[in-house]
Structures are given as structure tokens and as C-alpha cells.
Amino acid sequence: MKSGLILMVFLVFSLTVFSQDEQYHDLKITVKDLRNSKGIVQFTLYNKSGSIPDEYFEKYYKIRKSTIQNNSAEFTFKGLKSGTYAVNILHDENKNGEIDKGWVLPIEGIGFSNFKSIGLTNRPNFEKASFELTKNKEVLIHVIYM
Numbered sequence: 001m002k003s004g005l006i007l008m009v010f011l012v013f014s015l016t017v018f019s020q021d022e023q024y025h026d027l028k029i030t031v032k033d034l035r036n037s038k039g040i041v042q043f044t045l046y047n048k049s050g051s052i053p054d055e056y057f058e059k060y061y062k063i064r065k066s067t068i069q070n071n072s073a074e075f076t077f078k079g080l081k082s083g084t085y086a087v088n089i090l091h092d093e094n095k096n097g098e099i100d101k102g103w104v105l106p107i108e109g110i111g112f113s114n115f116k117s118i119g120l121t122n123r124p125n126f127e128k129a130s131f132e133l134t135k136n137k138e139v140l141i142h143v144i145y146m
Contacts, residue, residue: 027077028138031089034071034109035145039093041066041073046086052112052126054088055099061085065092086129087113089141105146116142 029043044060046052051059066075068091090099091109099106112129115122131139 023082023134024079025082025133026136027080027085027087027133028074028136029077029087029089029141030072030074030138031091031111031141031143032072034068034073034091034143036093037068037071039068039091039095041068041075042090042092042097043075043077044088044090045077045080046088046126046129047083049126052086052088052124052129057097060088080133082134083132084130085113085133086126086131087139087141088124088129089143091143102146107146109143109145111141111143113139113141115144118144118146 027045031041034041043064043066044054044057045062046054046059047061048059051061054060057063062077064075064077066073089111092098093108094100099110100108110118112118112124113131114129115124118124
């Protein structure tokens with residue numbers, strides 16, 4: 001009987017310790033100042049080094065879309081494990097799921113976490129765009145039109 005009690009205490013302690021390692025959080029992404037309310041905003045979430053740039057959306061962790069109201073959009077990724085993440089948004093005005101370009105540069109709005117501008121010397125990558133998620137968080141993404 002005593003060994004059964006010890007085993008039960010050990011199991012309860014083990015479950016408590018291991019369950020604390022797996023913490024889940026919500027990540028709310030907001031985009032304001034879109035140039036119009038046409039189309040949708042695509043929210044792309046990354047969780048691995050080397051996943052950005054991802055021009056054809058092949059390396060993402062999660063991808064979701066949201067409607068636009070009053071030139072703003074938002075989406076909340078729910079139940080994410082604690083970790084390192086980065087966000088990319090696309091103002092997909094024609095809803096084709098692609099970054100439409102002129103000759104070389106995007107003609108639709110794009111944005112990345114931790115970026116207010118993009119240029120030859122300020123190109124997005126996972127390391128620059130990433131942030132730690134250890135609690136519920138809200139991130140405002142600045143939309144960039146070239």
C-alpha cells in the first residue's frame with residue numbers, strides 16, 4: 001500500500017512537471033493602413049530558421065486568411081506552443097494567393113514582423129523577423145507597398 005501511494009505521488013508530480021513544459025499561447029496579428037479594402041490579407045506564420053524568404057509560400061508553419069474592414073485586418077493564431085516565430089503578411093488584392101509583381105518588385109502590400117521597410121540592405125529573413133512567444137501576444141505588422 002505504501003509503495004502504491006509513492007507511485008501515485010510520483011505520477012502526479014511527473015504529470016505536473018511535464019505539463020508545465022508544454023505551454024500554449026495565442027498570437028494576435030493586426031495590419032492597419034492598407035491602401036484599400038479590396039481582397040484579403042494572408043497571414044503566414046513561420047517557426048524555423050531559413051524559412052524566410054518564402055516567395056511561393058512553401059516553408060510556412062501555418063497560413064490563414066482574413067477579410068479587410070476599414071483598411072485593416074487581423075487574425076489570431078490560437079494554441080501555439082512557446083517558441084520562436086515570425087510573421088509575413090500579404091495584402092492579396094486579387095485573392096490569388098501569390099505575391100503579384102511588376103517587373104521585379106511586389107505590386108501588392110507585404111509585411112514582416114520587426115520590419116517597417118524593406119530594401120537591398122534590409123532584406124527579410126527569419127532571424128531578423130523572429131520573436132519569442134512565451135505568453136499571449138499581439139503584434140502589429142507594418143504593410144509595405146513598393
